[in-house]
Amino acid sequence: MSELPFPSRSPLLPERHQPDFFVADIFDATPKGDQASMEHPLFTLSTKPDMQIQDYRHGDIFVKVGPSPIGRATVHDRDILIYCISQCMARLNEGREVKKTMRFNPHDLMVVTNRDSSGRGYLNFRQALKRLQGTQIETNIQMGGKEQWNVFSFIDKAEIIRETRDGRMQEVEITLSDWLFDAIEAKGRDLLTLHRDYFRLRKPLERRLYEIARKHCGQQKSFRIGLERLQEKTGSQSQAWEFKRLISKIIEDNATHGHIPQYDFVLDGEFVDIFKRPDAVLDAPSRPYVVSDDARLKAKKFAKGWDIYALEAEWRDWVSSKGIDVHSADAHFINFAKQKGPIKR
Incomplete structure (x- = not known):
C-alpha cells in the first residue's frame, strides 16, 4: 500500500503574535497602502543592500529612486509606512487630528505587521528607518490631487525616544514626508485597503504581485498584463527568462495553497491573467463581531x-x-x- 504524501508547507509566514487586549485599537486599524507605491516600483525587491538607481517611466509618469548609504528601501520596509498611514486614517475616522510627526511603540508595529520582535528584529527595524529616510525619490506622481515635480525621502526624520539597555526601542518618533502625508490629508482618496495576510507573504515579489492585483483588479473581476510590463511594475532586475520562472513558481504555489489573499493568477504565454476570487472582500470588515x-x-x-x-x-x-x-x-x-x-x- 502506497503512503499518502504529506501536504506541502504553506508559503505564508506563521502568525508570530497574538493581539493584546489592551492594544486592540492599534491592531484593529485597517491596513492602508498608498496607490503610488502599489502601482509603481518605489521599493526594491532585493533582500540584500541594493545600491542601484531605479529609473522607471510609463507614459507621462517618471520615477527615479536613489539608494541610501545602506541601500534602497525594501518592500518589507514599506510595512512601517503602511502602519503609519493606517494609524493616521483610523484617527481621522474617529474625528481626531493627525500630524506628520507621530510617536509609537515599535513592538505594536511588529505585532500588527507580523514582524520578528527579537533583538534582531529591532536591529532590522532600525536599519529600515535608515533606508526609508535615506532613499531619495524623484517623481511627478500625483499625491493628494497635487501634480508637481518632487524630490523627497519616504520619511523626513526618525528618532528613538526611549529604549532598553539591550537596544529594544520602546518609543520612536517618525516624521512622514509631505508627499506621503498629502495622501492621508486627502482622506483616503489615494489609499487602498490591504488584506491582513499581506504581512504574512514571505517573498517580496509575492507582495508586489498582490499590490499590483489590488491596484488594477480592485473593482473589476479580472485584469491581464504582459510579463514585460509586469516586470517593469515590480521593479525586478532579473533576466526576462528568470522573471518568468519566478512568476510561474509563485502562481503554481498559489494554485496549491491560495496563499496570496483575494486573487488568483494564470500564466498564459507571455501574459499573466489576474482574477479576483468570488468571495474576496476588500473594503468591508473581514470578521463578524462575535463577542464571547x-x-x-x-x-x-x-x-x-x-x-x-x-x-x-x-x-x-x-x-x-x-x-x-x-x-x-x-x-x-x-x-x-x-x-x-x-x-x-
Whole structure:
C-alpha cells in the first residue's frame, strides 16, 4: 500500500503574535497602502543592500529612486509606512487630528505587521528607518490631487525616544514626508485597503504581485498584463527568462495553497491573467463581531455599573458607523469597555 504524501508547507509566514487586549485599537486599524507605491516600483525587491538607481517611466509618469548609504528601501520596509498611514486614517475616522510627526511603540508595529520582535528584529527595524529616510525619490506622481515635480525621502526624520539597555526601542518618533502625508490629508482618496495576510507573504515579489492585483483588479473581476510590463511594475532586475520562472513558481504555489489573499493568477504565454476570487472582500470588515461570554465578564470588570449587553450594542453601532475592521471582537470590545470605565455615581 502506497503512503499518502504529506501536504506541502504553506508559503505564508506563521502568525508570530497574538493581539493584546489592551492594544486592540492599534491592531484593529485597517491596513492602508498608498496607490503610488502599489502601482509603481518605489521599493526594491532585493533582500540584500541594493545600491542601484531605479529609473522607471510609463507614459507621462517618471520615477527615479536613489539608494541610501545602506541601500534602497525594501518592500518589507514599506510595512512601517503602511502602519503609519493606517494609524493616521483610523484617527481621522474617529474625528481626531493627525500630524506628520507621530510617536509609537515599535513592538505594536511588529505585532500588527507580523514582524520578528527579537533583538534582531529591532536591529532590522532600525536599519529600515535608515533606508526609508535615506532613499531619495524623484517623481511627478500625483499625491493628494497635487501634480508637481518632487524630490523627497519616504520619511523626513526618525528618532528613538526611549529604549532598553539591550537596544529594544520602546518609543520612536517618525516624521512622514509631505508627499506621503498629502495622501492621508486627502482622506483616503489615494489609499487602498490591504488584506491582513499581506504581512504574512514571505517573498517580496509575492507582495508586489498582490499590490499590483489590488491596484488594477480592485473593482473589476479580472485584469491581464504582459510579463514585460509586469516586470517593469515590480521593479525586478532579473533576466526576462528568470522573471518568468519566478512568476510561474509563485502562481503554481498559489494554485496549491491560495496563499496570496483575494486573487488568483494564470500564466498564459507571455501574459499573466489576474482574477479576483468570488468571495474576496476588500473594503468591508473581514470578521463578524462575535463577542464571547468570557470577554463580557472581563469587560464588566472595567465598566462596572453598565448593562453589558447595552454596552455591547453601543460598541457594535460605533464600529459599524466608523467602518472599523475589527480583527478581534473580544479584544476590541474589552478595550472599548476599558475606555468607558465604571459609571460614576
